[in-house]
Amino acid sequence: MIELTIDAGVARVELNAPAKRNALDEAALAELAAAYDEAEAAGVRALVLSGAGPAFCAGRDISAVDPRDDDVMRYLDGLVTPLLRRMSRFPAPTFAAAHGACLGVGLGLLIATDVVYVADSARIGSPFAALGATLDSGGHALFYERLGAHKTLDLIYTARLMSGTEAVQSGLFSREMPADELYDRTLEAAERAAAGATQAFLASKALIGRIRDERLGLWDAVSVENAAQAALCDTDDYREGFEAFQHKRAPRFTGGR
Numbered sequence: 001m002i003e004l005t006i007d008a009g010v011a012r013v014e015l016n017a018p019a020k021r022n023a024l025d026e027a028a029l030a031e032l033a034a035a036y037d038e039a040e041a042a043g044v045r046a047l048v049l050s051g052a053g054p055a056f057c058a059g060r061d062i063s064a065v066d067p068r069d070d071d072v073m074r075y076l077d078g079l080v081t082p083l084l085r086r087m088s089r090f091p092a093p094t095f096a097a098a099h100g101a102c103l104g105v106g107l108g109l110l111i112a113t114d115v116v117y118v119a120d121s122a123r124i125g126s127p128f129a130a131l132g133a134t135l136d137s138g139g140h141a142l143f144y145e146r147l148g149a150h151k152t153l154d155l156i157y158t159a160r161l162m163s164g165t166e167a168v169q170s171g172l173f174s175r176e177m178p179a180d181e182l183y184d185r186t187l188e189a190a191e192r193a194a195a196g197a198t199q200a201f202l203a204s205k206a207l208i209g210r211i212r213d214e215r216l217g218l219w220d221a222v223s224v225e226n227a228a229q230a231a232l233c234d235t236d237d238y239r240e241g242f243e244a245f246q247h248k249r250a251p252r253f254t255g256g257r
Helices: 026-041 072-088 105-111 139-147 149-158 164-169 179-194 198-214 218-232 236-246
Strands: 002-007 010-015 046-051 094-098 101-103 115-119 123-125 161-163 175-177
Touching (some): 010 026, 026 072, 046 179, 072 105, 094 105, 105 139, 115 164, 115 179, 139 149, 161 164, 164 175, 198 236
Parallel strands (some): 046 094, 115 175
Antiparallel strands (some): 002 010, 123 161
């Protein structure tokens, strides 16, 4: 169900099981991890994640799960979490185009992506009250950080789903746009990033990850920024950027170290 195409330095990863709203079983998780591995091996300089059909991803495929013997730790801790960590460490800028349902593991895929554009009509939240289950794949951390405790628990208790517009206004994701423009505009952003200074982008990606995970304060973050900038001085793109500025021409970045 996972489709991978690579063109002009951009990997396009599509969840392609529209009949089940791209819900993910164990085999699909393995396919998705393999697609990211293949894209990394190809040396792409940006990646776009999307979903075919009416939804981005409705979460875990539970159509054949028997709750009496469900090994949920194997699925979440053994398969989903390693995949999300792998996605978040992808060595190039990553973008997601999210429409329709973005729930559970589907929400986790967005959390693990660098830049998320959502359709204004997307549906985001925690619909699991009717299942006797709870939010997973990083949803609690995202909602609490951006919405606070009261709004997070309100979403969980009521199972209300936010629109893409509300999610962006609440600071969850980057931009919202009409569904019919979503994929093309996301791809355009990825193509621009693929033509950019990849190592500088990755330095910022690493720094943002440390600020989030280590809760760096201002001056600790400044210290890490300074070291990152010093390291970039040795890259071809740093020298090219300065030379292009000084000669009043557009830079031609190669993305290498």
